[in-house]
């Protein structure tokens with residue numbers, strides 16, 4: 001069944017963050033569409049939701065499986081008034097917010113796989129993709145489109161995802177509706193968004209980390225990969241690792257992690 005905008009708006013009530021919600025039966029990508037609106041001057045807090053995506057995007061140029069009726073495909077427009085270097089915190093802040101929302105509705109501990117994936121029982125249920133736009137004259141941050149994709153009721157996954165992906169309803173015993181999870185996510189985002197400034201979300205980010213203290217495989221852009229130990233997160237949400245006895249700081253744009 002299609003998602004109902006009125007139901008989402010009613011359950012949301014007043015929000016300090018959300019200014020407008022639009023729901024579509026289908027879009028190619030909610031991130032792509034909202035970036036277009038952002039460039040045309042849309043307001044912070046504009047939320048775009050689709051019942052399915054024909055070209056859902058993931059990190060590092062990957063696609064995001066976005067079948068109809070079973071997932072949340074949502075993008076939120078942010079125009080944070082913070083120093084540019086702090087804007088890299090957005091994905092980590094959002095991961096904390098979304099993990100808490102998923103845990104609240106499912107009753108299952110939600111873990112964060114640095115930097116943008118949420119896991120339930122060792123499998124991915126959610127991916128986050130933050131895409132930024134800059135003022136071409138000044139170089140200042142103009143907007144961030146925060147894209148969130150959650151497998152809520154999906155039962156069948158394509159062959160290549162079967163072993164690594166799951167859905168909220170697959171993992172928990174009771175029914176979770178997309179509407180209630182959308183509302184929870186938006187409420188948690190409203191709560192955590194101000195903590196971008198002082199990094200207040202970082203403690204919880206570490207507590208929910210799937211990686212810290214564990215051996216990981218770091219896969220670089222050129223398919224080169226190496227073993228390392230995940231040590232800690234710094235104040236910006238970058239990952240400290242130990243590689244061949246030496247400490248190194250990883251930035252999320254450059255690598256993917258296997259566990």
Ligand code: BTN
Pocket residue numbers: 028029030031032053055056057058059060062064072073074075116126127128129147148149150
């Ligand atoms: C990832 O797993 O690498 C990130 C996936 C992000 C998917 C969401 S779904 C809503 C928004 N629109 C997109 O095209 N992508 C994000």
